[in-house]
Amino acid sequence: MKTILLIAVAIIIGFYxxxxxxxxxxxxxPINEQSLDSVLKANEGNVVLVNLWAYWCQPCKEExxxxxxxxxxxxxxxxxLIFISLDFDDALATKTEPYLKSQNVDWVTxxxxxxxxxxxxxxxxKEWDGAIPATFIYDKSGNKVxxxxxxxxxxVFEQEVLKHLDN
Numbered sequence: 181m182k183t184i185l186l187i188a189v190a191i192i193i194g195f196y197x198x199x200x201x202x203x204x205x206x207x208x209x210p211i212n213e214q215s216l217d218s219v220l221k222a223n224e225g226n227v228v229l230v231n232l233w234a235y236w237c238q239p240c241k242e243e244x245x246x247x248x249x250x251x252x253x254x255x256x257x258x259x260x261l262i263f264i265s266l267d268f269d270d271a272l273a274t275k276t277e278p279y280l281k282s283q284n285v286d287w288v289t290x291x292x293x294x295x296x297x298x299x300x301x302x303x304x305x306k307e308w309d310g311a312i313p314a315t316f317i318y319d320k321s322g323n324k325v326x327x328x329x330x331x332x333x334x335x336v337f338e339q340e341v342l343k344h345l346d347n
Contacts, residue, residue, distance in 0.1 A: 211290035239331035246334040
């Protein structure tokens with residue numbers, strides 16, 4: 181009898197422990213120049229929109245739902261959305277990830293781990309001054325085709341993405 185009870189307790193603990201581990205699994209992954217290059221290459225064949233944002237940036241948070249809506253409308257049509265958070269490490273678990281979940285982001289999102297900020301800036305564009313929100317759109321061949329700096333609307337994002345989805 182004790183053996184059966186112990187087995188039942190072990191199963192319950194294992195189930196809830198596994199459930200807790202799944203719930204605490206982070207959507208956030210670090211990204212640097214090499215891993216970002218790999219992510220972009222892995223997404224060739226899709227139109228890719230990369231958005232750099234931060235929880236503390238109000239314009240970023242204002243356009244964020246527009247990007248999620250765009251993703252949901254076109255994710256089945258060779259469109260990928262990559263968010264890169266520029267939040268500081270101490271805010272990732274307490275601010276960034278809860279915000280992502282509140283926006284129904286259930287796909288992997290990245291956070292900046294470039295060695296220097298200027299390395300990240302230069303990766304995207306030597307003309308970009310680092311202001312956020314910043315959005316970079318890549319065509320199906322992996323070529324950067326558009327830079328959008330500052331808060332934009334759904335219509336602006338959709339117009340730019342559709343130019344390349346139809347090709």
